[in-house]
Amino acid sequence: MINQHMYELGSAPSAIRELFAYGLERKAQIGADKVFDFSLGNPSIPAPKAVADALIDLVSTVPADKLHGYTPAQGTPAVRTAIADSLNRRFRTEYTAANLYMTCGAAASLNICFNAISNPGDEFIVVAPYFPEYRVWIENAKCTCVEVLAREDNFQLDLAAIEAAITPATKGMVINTPNNPVGSVYPASDLAALGSILRKKELEYGHAIYLIADEPYREIVYDGLDVPWVPGFYENTLVCYSYSKSLSLPGERIGYVLVPQTADDWQRVYAAVAGAGRALGFVCAPAIFQSVIERCVDEPSDVAAYKENRDALYGGLTELGYECVAPQGAFYLWVRSLEPDATAFAERAKAHELLIVPSDSFGAKGWVRLGYCVSHDTIVNSLPAFAELKAEYDA
Ligand code: PLP
Missing domain, CATH: 3.40.640.10 (Type I PLP-dependent aspartate aminotransferase-like (Major domain))
Incomplete structure (x- = not known):
């Protein structure tokens, strides 16, 4: 007999992972630039050059038995x-x-x-x-x-x-x-x-x-x-x-x-x-x-691109009439769902190719999370879709 609890953990659906998988499928169907995937917290900024430099130097100078x-x-x-x-x-x-x-x-x-x-x-x-x-x-x-x-x-x-x-x-x-x-x-x-x-x-x-x-x-x-x-x-x-x-x-x-x-x-x-x-x-x-x-260890984080994304997404959605919590750090925007059921809202957003995570996954009701660790184009190009979604609820 395997461990039932572990089985359940391993086979339980995860809203975030499912959304990400759906996004991959959808991008293959209609093109990556037409799907606005805000589901994950995977950094969009490349690791600093100092990391690659260190790796190259380590691989070329440290004997393999020590390195590995x-x-x-x-x-x-x-x-x-x-x-x-x-x-x-x-x-x-x-x-x-x-x-x-x-x-x-x-x-x-x-x-x-x-x-x-x-x-x-x-x-x-x-x-x-x-x-x-x-x-x-x-x-x-x-x-x-x-x-x-x-x-x-x-x-x-x-x-x-x-x-x-x-x-x-x-x-x-x-x-x-x-x-x-x-x-x-x-x-x-x-x-x-x-x-x-x-x-x-x-x-x-x-x-x-x-x-x-x-x-x-x-x-x-x-x-x-x-x-x-x-x-x-x-x-x-x-x-x-x-x-x-x-x-x-x-x-x-x-x-x-x-x-x-x-x-x-x-x-x-x-x-x-x-x-x-x-x-x-x-x-x-x-x-x-x-x-x-x-x-x-003292390499600074490159936050300029995240800041640009934050400003565009927070500014853009606020202007459209969405209620958002102004992010002070990290790379997520917390937005009030346009209906009490955040899962239903996230599902309706999908029809506009907007992939957003309902707050239920985070132990809260009535909000959604948008990870803005994405390309700046994704943010700019997603705003008309957010406008359409809002208009649908306002109608
Ligand atoms: N804690 C928080 C709040 C996170 O957002 C994450 C990853 O997204 C982690 C912990 C886990 O991070 P790590 O990749 O270092 O395991």
Whole structure:
């Protein structure tokens, strides 16, 4: 007998993947330029040239047995040191290699954290709308995923609702800023207030409550906005990072977990992170890409094209009368569905060759997500289709 739960996970339909597959089929039928596919979060900006330069240099200068060999389970010390030094320069911190565990992207980082700090039956709070895999990973760690809705007016943290959701079983909370799917960036004042709430609850319940900062979009922000460094606001923070979005390397599976020394008993927590990595098989992250990161750690993200897309899509849809949340970061636009049933709305959009993801996939009702990590032409050429869709509802 196979594992029924895993069977269900593996065979369950995913709205996003189905839409993407439909898009591929449709593009083959009528031409790629006639289908406006906003379904995925696959970066449209190529990885910086420095990545290719590093790869070429590594392949030509490092002997193959070293280049492709196992690294230590937690990652090469020199790579972890380079990342720690970079974080220290940016956030005035004092991290070393000992605080960092290299992983296969944020997916692995989050899985490791959920398993490292919890026991079966513990609860993790997520802020809805949220990246749908959080629930899968939390439940796989035999814990409960507790959804707390973001504020309805601006999709920022609802601090009162978060406080009310914390119970003696709460082991942690996930925040994702800049946010997928909403595009919000949480301000320092809210992070400070959240830190105070969590500290108060730790005292009340007599155990640590971890804040897991899921940060794959940290560098993708607009208008000079500052993304506050979450561990600066709360001691028991674990940072899950990935280079999938910032360096456009989603297929290479490279990221890290940071356990700051401000966390209670941080060396024990780090050991549990290493243990969870071992138990889950997330050891020895891709060796070549560890070395690439060592060389490209301070490479800036190219956000100019995403900003141009954001402005065109947000501006264009707002002008057409759509209600949109102004994105501060990441590359997603959150748009109010023109009917209460977002799935029905997304289905009607398909008839106009617009592929958009209903908010139900993200634990929220009545909205859709548009990934604007697409070509600028896709955005410009999609606006007449959005106008037709709106006109259909207005008629
Ligand atoms: N967290 C969020 C909010 C994401 O949007 C994604 C990917 O889209 C991930 C985690 C997983 O990223 P990775 O490719 O690094 O596994």
